[in-house]
Amino acid sequence: MTKVRVRFAPSPTGPLHMGGVRTALYNYLFAKKQGGDFLLRIEDTDQNRYVPGAEDYIMESLRWCGIHWDEGPETGGPFGPYRQSERKDLYRQYAMQLIESGKAYYAFDTPEELEAMRQRIEAEKSGNPQYDSRSRLSMKNSLTLSEEEVAQKIARGENYVIRIKNPEDEEIVLEDLIRGTVKVHSWQLDDKVLFKSDGMPTYHLANVVDDYLMKITHVIRGEEWLPSAPLHVLLYRSLGWEAQMPRFAHLPLLLKPDGNGKLSKRDGDRLGFPVFPLQWKDPKSGETSSGYREAGYFPEAFVNLLALLGWNPGTEQEIFSLDELVEAFSLDRVGKSGSKFDPEKAKWFNHQYLLQKPLQDLGRELKEIAQAKGIDAREEQLTSIAGLMRERVNFTTELFGQAGFFFSAPKEYDEAFAKKRWKEDTPAILLDLTSVLENLQAFTAEAIHKAIHTFMEENGIGAGKLMPGLRLALVGSGMGPDLSEIMDILGKQESLQRIRRAAETLKA
């Protein structure tokens, strides 16, 4: 049995979309589950669309997700280079091989002539408006021109492309691991350009050549490639590599949360969620797109939610570490239909991870955020705050946002809440309480809790009469965690100060 080898082959034309990350993830999971290799290959055959920084962005994104490749650019490997622009010279010989075996041909048509051909067919309704086994007979190519003319044109340096010569009447059948048998008639197929006039191959040629040379066993890619899969089958056949042809698996698409269609950057902007793993600043427009990392997502949560979009384990487990995903993953549990992305559930996933995280990690993270904000706080204290607050929020960043009262005393008091709960006698009661608290030796949550309840009992005061006012004094609003816990973290001095200040300044 040959070793499984799969690849993720993005084009560096911009930031990696979360759908792309999912494709990479499924490739990775499949490879690791099978004990195989996962490689990264950069498909940069289109010089016009190259975007500086995109390649680094792709690699950083995958690293952030914990998706590590066994071979790739910079990493290297026995089948390198892993950047198609650096493999440029390889492709020409295969294109020539196809010409020589009569499986491909030269074409000299200008863009205008191509356009004219499409319009003509459209008008005549004589077939598909494409360069195919029928229309190629009326175009300028090595099928219609004499050998001398062709040689002459090439010698003169005229622009030409190399096109595949599709069979006229043949049914191409392929077995997709996700979709089953897919059949297409060759007369529906376009004689796709394999080799461009700029000396670069197109995706179709480069992808087949590289997958063959790199001994790829499974091609797992997005559904948008399904229509050209028969062409690729034909290419393997034409190159004499059919026996080594990889198995195909075409993944369903990630759809926008509302309405229909592919998830796009626009949807993220419109609905307020990131579409990219990492923040991206477009080098041309300077426009910034938000990323999951910057939005406060844990990479584990991001990977987890992505994995469950289109795949499920067949059990009721929803929370998976990357290792668990590897263990559980299989292509036959990948669905056939597109998945709408649900930003709400995405948050829920992060919440689950926030709950699981060791408190020390959260404390450390909070310390960083605090420092960036210029707030001075001990990490130990921040760790306690994290423990107290995390179940109420979805993100570490939010956690900090809702804990502001720990760092500065209330500047104002929630009016509506005060109106309802701050009574004539509240200040007096609170001041009485301060003397009890003042005498506490150990100012711990437990001791405070006890003291408050003893105080209430002894004075015949109900919790509803004391607590809301106390909360208002300490927090400034009617929200937040347990008051004893808050005071514990605040410390005796600060707690008492806040209570006294409220008692003095707040009128019923």
Add this chain to the structure above:
RNA sequence: GGCCCGUUCGUCUAGGGGUUAGGACGCAAGGUUUUCAUCCUUGUAACAGGGGUUCGAAUCCCCUACGGGCUACCA
């Protein structure tokens, strides 16, 4: 337009001839709580439509509808 792919609660999905069609997110109600949130309990809600095949169809087949993808010297 042509070709290809798809269709189970609002969303992610399980189930693939006989199920009260299951779970999760969301939403709603109730409970707990000094408050908000969490949490717990309960509820809400789906087999696109029509024909077959079959004793029996969400499940198999066909058609229709709808949705999506592709249709470049882009990937």
